[in-house]
Ligand code: ADP
């Protein structure tokens with residue numbers, strides 16, 4: 403298994419609810435090393451650029467409005483096989499369907515406001531890390 407990097411975002415709902423520390427604690431409990439971090443308040447356009455892959459989805463406008471509604475904490479995590487492992491620790495996109503103990507089950511409040519983002523593949527991780535940390539060496 404290779405050492406990978408992935409992009410995670412503690413979304414505005416979790417920041418507003420005061421769950422950033424709880425979520426970071428779960429990253430650390432899983433031995434995901436934080437190698438970069440930025441607190442951002444995205445513009446709608448920046449959120450649209452990040453989620454460009456979803457531009458044709460019916461939830462695109464609402465999602466990008468939500469993602470630009472308040473501060474979010476963006477981080478790069480590093481570990482062996484971290485892309486798949488973070489997705490497991492996050493749980494299913496819909497918190498109602500996420501497994502017990504996963505971050506989205508614990509702290510997500512709806513399908514849209516699901517508290518955390520994680521890259522879904524090597525290529526998307528490279529794009530997403532470059533989007534927020536253009537100076538950081540990519541995978
Ligand atoms: P994931 O974040 O699990 O990779 P997707 O890439 O499919 O999920 O979707 C990106 C984000 O868009 C989700 O995390 C969630 O915030 C939102 N989202 C996805 N599907 C829906 C939906 N049907 N209705 C509202 N929001 C959605």
Ligand code: MG
Nearest residue numbers: 519520521522
């Ligand atoms: Mg996704």
